[in-house]
Amino acid sequence: MSGRRWMMAAAALVAVLQIGFLASMITGRAAVLRDGREVVLAVEPVDPRDLLRGDYVTLSYNISRVPAALFPEPPAQEGDEGRRTVFVRLKPDENGVFQPVAARYDAKPEGAPAPDEVDIRGSTRSRWTADPYSISIRYGIERFYVPEGEGRAIESNLAERTFRMKVAVGEDGAAQIKSFHDGETMLYAEPLY
Template structure:
């Protein structure tokens, strides 16, 4: 009988730990959406065979391909990346979209200036960074979930007119998608919870 009580207590403790961990993840995402620096990124169409899987859209951005020459803290003589975290400094352009102006493999030495923000991504190791080479960071915002049945229309529209994504950035650069934009019109907005 004592073994049965221990098993029940262990199961309850494990369930509470799991619930606490999930709540912590949700609260962290909501904090970024509520308090993060908001930027607008221009969406680029992705190969239509990979665009839809169920009810989400796969997104590419102007910041998804970066010239290696943007890396400001590259040690002299280094010709490949070790991989890991990359910080991309964005600056607001005249058209309202934010574009990359520099990138850092370590923590940037200076804070973003006016109309600038940092977004954090990851790159895989081994990329050549010589000459006109480019890097392809991933930011964790490459998918946007849509209401059921909306994907095909959005996929078609993305190919004929400009779309954007409003993104909230935490102080450390962690991004969260806030909304999918069709020009100036908000199509879909992410709820906080």
């Protein structure tokens, strides 16, 4: 009988740990959406023939390729093609769209960001290349889920009109999609939970 109680207690403990892990993931995402700094990014088409895959659209942004000149120095191991963490400092232009102004491997750019700037964290698998090349960076916001059947309209209009994405950026640089806009019209908003 005591063996059965022990098994029940162990099963309950495992269930509580699993629920706690899932809850921490959800609350972490919600914290960035609720408290993160809001930035606006220009959406760029990746490939007009391959944007829609099921119920999501693959996107690229104006910050997806960062000029190599914004990095103060190459990574410590030249030619290293492993995944590297990259921090990119963004600043809004005259249209309110955030643009890269500095970048650095493995740590935030030196100096504190100005009040209108924000540091976003991404990763790259690109090899370091000399000027005038750029570094491709992924921020974890390249896939946007849309209601079933509505992706085709976005796909057909993406190259023709101005789309923007509002993104929340946490203190640690983590980014979460907040809302998707066609010009000034909000098409979709991500729920907090």
